Amino acid sequence: MTATHGTTTRTAAAHERVEVTLTVNGTPRTASVAPRRLLSDFLRHDLEMTGTHVGCEHGVCGACTVLLDGAPIRSCLTFAISVDGRELTTVEGLAADDGTLHPVQQAFRDHHGLQCGFCTPGFVMSACGFLAENPDPDEDQIREGMAGNLCRCTGYAGILDAVKQAAGAFAGSATHPCEQHRVDADATDGHDREA
Amino acid sequence: MTTKLVGAPVARSEDPRLLRGEGRYVDDLGQDAYEVAVVRSPHAHARIERIDLDAALEVDGLISIYIFEDLPQRLQEPLPLLIPHPAISHGRTQYVLANGEVNHVGEAIALVVAEDRYAAEDAVERILVEYEPLPAVVGPELARDAEHAVHDDIPSNVAAHLEQTIGDAPSAIADAPHRLSFRLDIERSASTPMETRGTYARWDADDQRLRLYSSTQAPTSVRAAVAAYLELDLAQVECIAPDIGGGFGVKIMHPWPEEILVPWVAKVLGHDVKFTEDRREHFVSANHERSQVQWIEVGFDDDGRILGLDVEFVHDHGAYIPYGLIVPIITSTQLIGPYKLENYRVTFDSVYTNTTPVTPYRGAGRPQGCFAMERTIDRVAAHLGKDRTEVRAVNFLQPEELPYDFGLMFQDGRAYRYDSGDFPGSLAALKELVDWDGFAQRRAAAQAEGRLLGIGMAAYVEGTGVGPYEGGHVLVEPNGTVQVSTGLSTQGQGHQTSFAQIAADELGVDVADVKVVTGDTRRFPYAVGTFASRAAVMSGNAIHLAARKVREKALRIASEALEVDAQDLELAEGQVRVKGSPDTAIDLNVVATMSNPLRYAFDEAARIATQFAQPGDPDAPPVADDDAPGLEATDYYSPTQSTFANGMHAVEVEVDPDTSDITVQRYAVVHDCGTLLNPTIVKGQVLGGVAQGVGGALYERMAYDEHGQLQNASFMDFLMPYATEVPSVDIDHLETPSPLNPLGIKGAGEAGVIPGSAAIAAAIEDATGITIDAMPITPSQLHDRRLAAASSTS
Numbered sequence: 008m009t010a011t012h013g014t015t016t017r018t019a020a021a022h023e024r025v026e027v028t029l030t031v032n033g034t035p036r037t038a039s040v041a042p043r044r045l046l047s048d049f050l051r052h053d054l055e056m057t058g059t060h061v062g063c064e065h066g067v068c069g070a071c072t073v074l075l076d077g078a079p080i081r082s083c084l085t086f087a088i089s090v091d092g093r094e095l096t097t098v099e100g101l102a103a104d105d106g107t108l109h110p111v112q113q114a115f116r117d118h119h120g121l122q123c124g125f126c127t128p129g130f131v132m133s134a135c136g137f138l139a140e141n142p143d144p145d146e147d148q149i150r151e152g153m154a155g156n157l158c159r160c161t162g163y164a165g166i167l168d169a170v171k172q173a174a175g176a177f178a179g180s181a182t183h184p185c186e187q188h189r190v191d192a193d194a195t196d197g198h199d200r201e202a
Numbered sequence: 203m204t205t206k207l208v209g210a211p212v213a214r215s216e217d218p219r220l221l222r223g224e225g226r227y228v229d230d231l232g233q234d235a236y237e238v239a240v241v242r243s244p245h246a247h248a249r250i251e252r253i254d255l256d257a258a259l260e261v262d263g264l265i266s267i268y269i270f271e272d273l274p275q276r277l278q279e280p281l282p283l284l285i286p287h288p289a290i291s292h293g294r295t296q297y298v299l300a301n302g303e304v305n306h307v308g309e310a311i312a313l314v315v316a317e318d319r320y321a322a323e324d325a326v327e328r329i330l331v332e333y334e335p336l337p338a339v340v341g342p343e344l345a346r347d348a349e350h351a352v353h354d355d356i357p358s359n360v361a362a363h364l365e366q367t368i369g370d371a372p373s374a375i376a377d378a379p380h381r382l383s384f385r386l387d388i389e390r391s392a393s394t395p396m397e398t399r400g401t402y403a404r405w406d407a408d409d410q411r412l413r414l415y416s417s418t419q420a421p422t423s424v425r426a427a428v429a430a431y432l433e434l435d436l437a438q439v440e441c442i443a444p445d446i447g448g449g450f451g452v453k454i455m456h457p458w459p460e461e462i463l464v465p466w467v468a469k470v471l472g473h474d475v476k477f478t479e480d481r482r483e484h485f486v487s488a489n490h491e492r493s494q495v496q497w498i499e500v501g502f503d504d505d506g507r508i509l510g511l512d513v514e515f516v517h518d519h520g521a522y523i524p525y526g527l528i529v530p531i532i533t534s535t536q537l538i539g540p541y542k543l544e545n546y547r548v549t550f551d552s553v554y555t556n557t558t559p560v561t562p563y564r565g566a567g568r569p570q571g572c573f574a575m576e577r578t579i580d581r582v583a584a585h586l587g588k589d590r591t592e593v594r595a596v597n598f599l600q601p602e603e604l605p606y607d608f609g610l611m612f613q614d615g616r617a618y619r620y621d622s623g624d625f626p627g628s629l630a631a632l633k634e635l636v637d638w639d640g641f642a643q644r645r646a647a648a649q650a651e652g653r654l655l656g657i658g659m660a661a662y663v664e665g666t667g668v669g670p671y672e673g674g675h676v677l678v679e680p681n682g683t684v685q686v687s688t689g690l691s692t693q694g695q696g697h698q699t700s701f702a703q704i705a706a707d708e709l710g711v712d713v714a715d716v717k718v719v720t721g722d723t724r725r726f727p728y729a730v731g732t733f734a735s736r737a738a739v740m741s742g743n744a745i746h747l748a749a750r751k752v753r754e755k756a757l758r759i760a761s762e763a764l765e766v767d768a769q770d771l772e773l774a775e776g777q778v779r780v781k782g783s784p785d786t787a788i789d790l791n792v793v794a795t796m797s798n799p800l801r802y803a804f805d806e807a808a809r810i811a812t813q814f815a816q817p818g819d820p821d822a823p824p825v826a827d828d829d830a831p832g833l834e835a836t837d838y839y840s841p842t843q844s845t846f847a848n849g850m851h852a853v854e855v856e857v858d859p860d861t862s863d864i865t866v867q868r869y870a871v872v873h874d875c876g877t878l879l880n881p882t883i884v885k886g887q888v889l890g891g892v893a894q895g896v897g898g899a900l901y902e903r904m905a906y907d908e909h910g911q912l913q914n915a916s917f918m919d920f921l922m923p924y925a926t927e928v929p930s931v932d933i934d935h936l937e938t939p940s941p942l943n944p945l946g947i948k949g950a951g952e953a954g955v956i957p958g959s960a961a962i963a964a965a966i967e968d969a970t971g972i973t974i975d976a977m978p979i980t981p982s983q984l985h986d987r988r989l990a991a992a993s994s995t996s
Contacts, residue, residue, distance in 0.1 A: 122694030123397070127220055156925075
């Protein structure tokens with residue numbers, strides 16, 4: 008939200024606002040944004056959903072990856088007003104309501120696929136999009152599929168192992184990689200539920 | 203007994219939060235803060251003639267603009283030279299905002315505060331700065347030639363000259379049966395964490411207190427710096443390093459200009475203020491590393507035994523020298539590696555250039571030193587026609603020779619003395635892991651298919667866990683939660699997990715009941731910082747010692763309550779209990795309640811505690827003279843010297859005969875960092891380091907042109923490796939415990955990156971027959987070298 012302090016004269020161009028209505032993680036949201044507002048800033052600072060990170064703002068590092076109608080995009084190269092009427096999924100939309108990790112998130116945990124965690128939401132969203140498109144990838148395809156995101160900590164080994172495990176977890180299950188994880192009330196599958 | 207947690211691959215407790223997008227990085231905080239943008243110099247070297255703010259003042263959403271002349275006197279002083287050294291004859295540091303002159307592209311000139319970053323950038327664009335450009339000094343050699351000066355009053359461009367010696371290298375070389383001399387080059391690279399720099403400040407006018415969040419590896423020192431520059435009491439300033447999106451050295455630099463300016467502006471305006479650096483800014487205004495030119499002369503015998511080594515190098519530290527001589531001193535000492543050098547002379551000049559300053563990046567001078575030594579050994583082997591591993595073996599210090607004191611001074615001003623290690627054992631393990639002896643066969647098979655294979659290796663010793671100290675605080679709450687804190691900060695190393703393992707072992711509690719806080723001066727005000735692979739060694743041992751004190755107190759209290767000798771008690775499963783008779787026990791949280799004589803019965807533990815309460819001695823004070831209420835303790839670990847980890851990497855590469863494209867086919871690591879706290883985390887540290895080593899060897903370079911313009915200041919052009927560029931890595935851990943600390947651990951954070959360039963250079967040389975004397979190397983550079991070699995022999 009833009010603060011209302013300041014004493015200088017407002018110019019029309021920067022003051023212009025456009026109303027945007029979209030669905031974020033299944034919830035309809037409406038906001039008034041400047042036409043130049045990046046989707047990454049809109050998510051992080053207008054909706055205050057800070058799980059989507061910004062690493063370069065020129066579309067190379069992939070930290071800001073979100074799903075637009077199920078397909079991965081760079082939110083730092085997308086204007087918020089351009090996604091009017093569309094459906095977004097961010098990293099906040101994956102875990103079950105009780106916090107149980109989504110199979111992709113769980114796989115990253117199982118394989119030490121993160122260290123500082125800054126690139127992680129982007130990798131998780133890229134992996135979801137990748138596995139939706141290619142549910143049964145071989146190791147080379149996983150490497151290639153994850154090569155749109157930069158990680159400076161892990162050396163990628165844990166990430167690649169995680170995506171492989173996640174692919175296995177989705178195979179034969181009814182779960183879709185891009186959808187929020189649903190927890191069976193009776194399930195005792197050992198998933199993490201701690202805060 | 204509870205299973206021992208130290209050494210176990212405990213899953214990281216950090217992960218669920220970070221995976222759900224619930225991390226708290228600096229830019230995630232302060233949603234209502236004003237944001238700043240900085241006018242930065244487009245010139246490498248210029249005098250500032252005039253700054254015109256008029257057009258910027260019209261910008262919608264602007265709050266204020268500051269240039270040097272607007273700053274209070276204290277902020278007009280240069281930033282500190284953090285680590286002075288007697289050899290620094292000409293030390294220069296930057297101002298928070300340029301004082302009439304800029305010395306590198308990216309130097310801060312004006313600070314703009316606005317309602318958001320968009321508006322702040324609008325204003326930055328409209329600020330007109332007129333410059334008188336001056337000649338730019340770029341590269342270590344031009345700096346030493348000194349045709350132009352970076353700083354007018356330092357015509358030589360030399361900040362420091364240092365020499366260290368063991369024995370008499372020049373005589374030993376003169377008398378040696380064989381001699382070689384050559385030059386080596388290492389280019390600039392940088393830490394490049396995924397999260398850029400960031401600082402967020404809140405001034406509380408009611409409390410007259412400042413809270414600062416900064417993406418830093420040294421929150422206690424940032425706090426001290428801010429208090430000093432803002433002329434506040436330390437008690438008025440708190441600094442928190444929240445989740446940090448990677449550091450790799452660049453965030454040990456402090457205080458950055460923005461770390462001083464942002465809290466000052468927050469106080470002046472009475473409003474939250476935040477700085478979030480963008481990537482382009484990070485490339486030019488956050489510090490770099492590596493860049494050295496080295497000249498080497500070596501004398502050796504028929505077995506390849508090095509009789510004398512004489513090294514001279516120029517270290518390019520950029521426009522300023524805020525971090526002193528740490529990087530070149532580490533190069534000059536750690537160059538020695540696992541070898542017994544009895545005649546060694548090293549001299550260096552640390553020189554100014556009109557480029558971004560140089561301060562430590564993971565490895566901190568060691569990759570350069572390792573490159574010098576390992577390329578030297580390979581040259582010796584090539585000269586004698588010997589196997590490169592054999593030449594290494596004849597030069598190794600033997601395990602029985604350790605501890606070994608070289609008689610040099612290390613980065614911390616302490617003795618350069620290796621504590622433990624088994625270098626022949628490491629080499630044997632490496633040769634087996636990479637099947638060194640089977641390589642000739644693999645190469646021949648590849649050759650038959652027209653493919654070029656090569657193998658190389660490199661060894662290093664890494665001083666880790668430098669002092670002077672770290673502290674730990676451990677507290678058992680009456681609800682049973684164990685609160686652990688230490689002052690240094692965390693950038694992905696999993697300290698929340700590994701430090702919890704240490705405390706849980708000592709207190710016999712579930713690791714899930716231990717909550718660790720790092721990098722928050724409200725919780726632990728004394729710390730040095732997270733660098734030099736020191737966090738696990740220093741804070742790990744401090745927490746171990748503090749937890750041991752808590753354990754002793756728990757035993758004493760329980761011993762009195764149960765009327766059992768403390769020696770017959772143990773801490774396990776959250777209880778203090780009688781050994782062999784676990785039914786006689788008190789829960790640890792009840793002991794915590796009993797430790798405080800004030801026992802209002804807010805909870806069940808307090809009610810139970812009263813049952814155990816002894817009828818007090820009416821003449822004794824409820825809290826004895828040598829006691830304190832609470833089941834808690836603080837302790838510090840302060841070693842007399844660093845502990846030295848070591849390792850060896852072997853690399854097999856394939857070079858495309860037509861394009862000279864270089865592919866790493868195998869990468870093997872043998873690594874000895876003493877006792878492993880958490881093998882999963884250590885493996886992750888090594889793998890991450892290797893990826894940076896591969897990047898530094900084959901892809902990453904800060905490409906300055908002769909005008910001091912950084913030509914590749916984006917991730918489009920500065921080629922950090924993706925998953926497709928990083929090879930699979932085989933790792934074998936040796937565990938030679940350090941005799942220097944209670945846990946027997948050595949640092950592991952930087953190791954993976956150190957030998958990358960040396961080992962990959964060796965493998966490329968082996969594959970192509972081209973002598974590799976400069977890194978990083980691109981396929982086109984290699985191709986040019988191969989074409990030149992082919993034409994000179996035809």
